[in-house]
Amino acid sequence: MSSRGSHLILIAATLLVVGFMLVLPLLVVFSEALAQGWDFLAEALREPDAQAAIRLTALVAAIAVPVNAVIGVAAAWCLTHFSFRGRKLLIGLIELPFAVSPVISGMVYVLLFGLQGWFGPFLMAHGVKIIFALPGIVIATVFVTLPFVARQLMPLMQALGTEEEQAALTLGASGWQMFTRITLPRIRWALLTGVLLCNARAMGEFGAVSVVSGHIRGATNTMPLHIEILYNEYNLPAAFAMAALLALLAIATIGLRLILEWQGRRAEVRGQQAIWVNA
Amino acid sequence: MRRQHSVLPGFRLTLAVTMVALALIVVIPLAGLVAKAATVPWDHALEVLGSWRTLSAFRISFGLSALAALVNLPIGLLLAWTLTRVSFPGKHLVDAMIDLPFALPTAVAGIALATLYADNGWIGGLLARAGVQVAFTPSGIFVALSFVGLPFVVRSLQPVLRALPRDVEEAALTLGAPSWQILRRVILPPLLPAAFTGATLAFARGVGEYGSVIFIAGNRPAVSEIVPLLIVAKLEQFDYPGAALLGTIMLALSLAILLALGRLQRPAHV
Numbered sequence: 001m002s003s004r005g006s007h008l009i010l011i012a013a014t015l016l017v018v019g020f021m022l023v024l025p026l027l028v029v030f031s032e033a034l035a036q037g038w039d040f041l042a043e044a045l046r047e048p049d050a051q052a053a054i055r056l057t058a059l060v061a062a063i064a065v066p067v068n069a070v071i072g073v074a075a076a077w078c079l080t081h082f083s084f085r086g087r088k089l090l091i092g093l094i095e096l097p098f099a100v101s102p103v104i105s106g107m108v109y110v111l112l113f114g115l116q117g118w119f120g121p122f123l124m125a126h127g128v129k130i131i132f133a134l135p136g137i138v139i140a141t142v143f144v145t146l147p148f149v150a151r152q153l154m155p156l157m158q159a160l161g162t163e164e165e166q167a168a169l170t171l172g173a174s175g176w177q178m179f180t181r182i183t184l185p186r187i188r189w190a191l192l193t194g195v196l197l198c199n200a201r202a203m204g205e206f207g208a209v210s211v212v213s214g215h216i217r218g219a220t221n222t223m224p225l226h227i228e229i230l231y232n233e234y235n236l237p238a239a240f241a242m243a244a245l246l247a248l249l250a251i252a253t254i255g256l257r258l259i260l261e262w263q264g265r266r267a268e269v270r271g272q273q274a275i276w277v278n279a
Numbered sequence: 280m281r282r283q284h285s286v287l288p289g290f291r292l293t294l295a296v297t298m299v300a301l302a303l304i305v306v307i308p309l310a311g312l313v314a315k316a317a318t319v320p321w322d323h324a325l326e327v328l329g330s331w332r333t334l335s336a337f338r339i340s341f342g343l344s345a346l347a348a349l350v351n352l353p354i355g356l357l358l359a360w361t362l363t364r365v366s367f368p369g370k371h372l373v374d375a376m377i378d379l380p381f382a383l384p385t386a387v388a389g390i391a392l393a394t395l396y397a398d399n400g401w402i403g404g405l406l407a408r409a410g411v412q413v414a415f416t417p418s419g420i421f422v423a424l425s426f427v428g429l430p431f432v433v434r435s436l437q438p439v440l441r442a443l444p445r446d447v448e449e450a451a452l453t454l455g456a457p458s459w460q461i462l463r464r465v466i467l468p469p470l471l472p473a474a475f476t477g478a479t480l481a482f483a484r485g486v487g488e489y490g491s492v493i494f495i496a497g498n499r500p501a502v503s504e505i506v507p508l509l510i511v512a513k514l515e516q517f518d519y520p521g522a523a524l525l526g527t528i529m530l531a532l533s534l535a536i537l538l539a540l541g542r543l544q545r546p547a548h549v
Contacts, residue, residue, distance in 0.1 A: 111312055
């Protein structure tokens with residue numbers, strides 16, 4: 001049997017499937033975005049509502065991502081280095097947002113904070129607006145992106161162990177010194193990967209944000225929601241202009257992730273070499 | 280509570296942060312959903328759940344998600360096999376591309392697929408000449424769900440294929456076994472658990488998927504309306520109890536699927 005021939009068939013079939021299922025949808029985004037030329041593309045992205053959507057998306061990510069980075073590091077620390085009753089349950093709860101439909105992720109906050117929600121009348125009486133406003137969009141985004149940082153960190157922290165941290169403590173480091181000088185440098189590539197993926201999802205989230213936003217043009221429309229509005233108005237070139245921006249974000253995310261994972265592997269190898277040298 | 284490595288600091292602080300965050304972000308909101316669903320009177324619940332529109336939406340969501348996951352099995356196996364066993368120029372680029380459905384925002388995927396498969400689109404145009412319409416029909420939902428589900432299958436299979444010793448197939452080859460027998464007897468059995476995991480994750484994702492589907496689906500009630508869209512429709516009509524009821528059922532079903540799988544998490548790389 002010619003393994004060369006069968007390899008060629010496998011490669012051809014793979015390229016065909018990848019091209020058909022993955023490359024064509026990506027190409028169509030850029031082709032439609034540029035269908036009316038670069039000037040139109042730039043004009044569409046400069047339009048005030050488009051600008052407002054881009055600013056809102058950046059703002060939401062700028063709040064949600066650091067919040068999740070802190071929660072993710074804290075959760076990974078206590079869930080990998082300590083064993084206590086209920087630990088498995090907490091891990092399950094952190095992973096839960098990945099198992100929930102985005103629509104439900106948004107709806108739970110409408111049921112809590114919406115006008116007819118559990119806290120709706122209270123919020124109304126105190127003039128606090130969460131649903132159809134920025135806070136709702138941020139909370140829903142934090143929910144859907146909750147697992148990213150923790151799930152990048154937990155396997156790594158497990159594998160790294162705690163010897164170096166314990167050594168630092170023995171040498172008199174405070175808890176904070178140990179964290180910033182030992183733990184943080186050791187986990188930084190995985191942390192950055194988690195932050196990267198968290199950011200990509202935060203900027204691209206559609207379903208959850210759609211339910212809580214109220215689609216107020218120029219006010220509560222994020223980039224993905226603005227794409228929907230433009231698309232439904234049959235303004236395809238403008239919709240695809242915005243979509244191209246998010247597609248570039250996706251490509252950059254995939255590329256950066258490869259670089260970060262490569263860096264992480266290098267750091268791991270260096271760490272092992274250091275251990276060998278010391279031994 | 281008993282801790283293991285009591286030498287390490289920060290247990291109380293990090294546990295407090297984690298528990299407060301989980302309570303505020305996950306537990307209380309989900310409890311609010313279930314509590315809302317519990318307030319629905321029986322007759323209204325039966326009316327919502329027994330309606331033709333609801334039953335159709337469940338049939339469409341679960342049926343097409345299962346179909347897309349099944350179709351992704353051989354396709355995912357092909358991709359995972361080629362990417363782990365065959366080397367060719369640009370392989371790393373192709374491998375990175377597999378993550379595209381994870382990284383591409385669903386709304387972008389949705390309008391891209393809708394445009395691609397519309398009657399005047401690159402693929403839809405060809406299909407239209409053959410008399411097949413995909414966009415704005417249930418077939419469109421299938422296309423979108425196949426797209427979002429593909430990486431789950433590939434990424435579940437890849438680590439297992441990497442760990443599978445090559446010499447087993449080579450031994451089978453030298454003993455003269457025909458290749459389909461090698462495939463069926465030697466290669467497929469160790470892959471089955473991972474394939475099943477990948478397909479189940481793709482299915483679970485498909486059932487809840489919203490953004491990439493609604494642009495290509497056509498969204499006609501009882502024909503091409505998925506459950507998440509029906510929930511949104513109920514929310515927009517301020518039928519919060521009905522929406523909460525459907526949401527609770529979806530939540531329970533996706534939890535049951537993933538717990539039955541014995542794990543909540545996706546494969547490490549995903």
